[in-house]
Amino acid sequence: MISLLLKMWAFIKRDFESEVSYRLAFVLQVGGMFFSLLAFFYMTGMIDPDSAGLDGIRPFDWMLVGLSFQFYFSAALFSFSQKIRGEQMLGTLEAMLVSPTPTSMVIFSSAAFDFTYGAIRVMIYMAFAVLVFGVKLYATGLGAFALGAVLTLLSSAGLGILSASFILYFKRGNPINFLLSGATTFLGSVFFPIEQLPAWIQPASNYLPVTWSLRIVRGSLLQGKGFAELQRELLALAVMTAVLLPSGLICSKFAIRKAKLEGSLVHY
């Protein structure tokens, strides 16, 4: 287990070292995040605070959570497949796969930095929100938030690994990403409450992990809800994680075996 964690840390360190070789890009990204928050701050000023689905939360605060976590979900959905495809194109995938590290570990760890960076981006957004825009975060819901974050990470990883399996199998952009990123933005209560949509389509959002993740984050951080008040959401997310993560792992195993038989594991 320690060996696996150290390997994952090696992936994070490798990507961090690559990333800091583009220092200016990092600074510009932080600047961009600030300006996007500023834009949302003024835009949400036009929204009626009593709109359905906001649950009494200030529109800016409500959207801030969606915005900051949107990057996290995107990282989960896209980074596995993008990293694997990137490594295939760089020629580094073969070098990793001839090492004794299992292929599934290579796939899983390849996105570790993006997840970490995604979490850092969430924290930067939150820091701006609290320090500059006066958003109030509740410490009482931190326990539920932490559990929700872990479940979010694992369910997103499951989806991401499914997506990477498509890349290994088909060698091209995969339909899961296009479908899920669109569905997440539209149905996942990221930028507007699902209650704003026609009633017949609202149940569809229940099948997206992002819906439950955002309910947990908003409830815990913005309303101070604890485990008891968020147990339904936590349970739903746990069930989705229990389905998605093993599915991703099984599909990746199948895709790796198929790619090895076809001789296309390191091709793009």
Place this chain on the structure above:
Amino acid sequence: MSNYAIEGHGLEKSFVKKRTFRELLRRPFGEGERVSALRGVDLAVERGEIFALLGPNGAGKTTLLKILSSLILPDEGRALVGGHDTIDEKRVKRHLGLVNSDERSFYWRLSARQNLRFFARLYDVPGNRIDARIDELLTRVDMMAAADRPFSGYSSGMKQRIAITRALLHDPPILLMDEPMSSLDPDNARELRRFVLEELNRRDGKTIVLASHNLREVEVLANRVAILVAGKMRQVGTVDEVRRWGVHQRRYRLTVDADTLPSGPFEIVSREAGDGPHRFLLALEAPAELPQLLDVMHRAGIAVLGCDRVEPDLEDAFSRIVATEEGS
């Protein structure tokens, strides 16, 4: 424990050919045509030897190396590396290192040291040994001074030395090398040949499987050669055995004081005329021996100023073997 570092038994591998747009339209769900890459390949590489795989492009050399390194699975047959079936990936990969000619297989914005630290983790080098191991190897390949420069700034020779360093990180007993010198200039190639032969094979005792089209490289390095043509193992033997394969005539280079030769039990392969003595390359027809040849010259009153046996060339042998396969 088996005497062999690597064994292959009846290895077969075919790939599906990419289909054209028209074929896709005609049969969207049908499988494309299959192309054989390996056809019943058997091989046995002894511990501590340098075994060369020679073959024209597309002969199946890289496919064979990929099967040995568990990157692809054979359709039929089995391969053993260090006594372990290649299905047992983890054990197999602990026993081998792969060096290829692909310069892209590193992170170009990172330094050699940063790259090697990353790969050392993947190769299960213990954390407290990583830096010492990297320093030791970088010193051996004479890259210590440049170790902290970005990989993108290295010459092809330096990149190849780092590729070898990476393959040695976990000190595997077996090295698979796929065209390792193909992008190197003559000086760098010579130095790398020396390193492979003197340091890796003779000093460290590593078993090396070298896939190459470079016959010079193979002649200098290999103990044994296998010639792969169209996925079949055509000939396996020492360099001398393979050189002599299909050669039924011995060749001599004769330096004489005449510009024509009498007829005799030989064929004139080539001649070099100059102001002084003339040199002829002769192929002696079996069962004639050298004394008969010299006797013919003596009787014709030709003074023989020099006579050297010309050993068969690996290049000629390679061409003969490929031609035989293509003709069959």
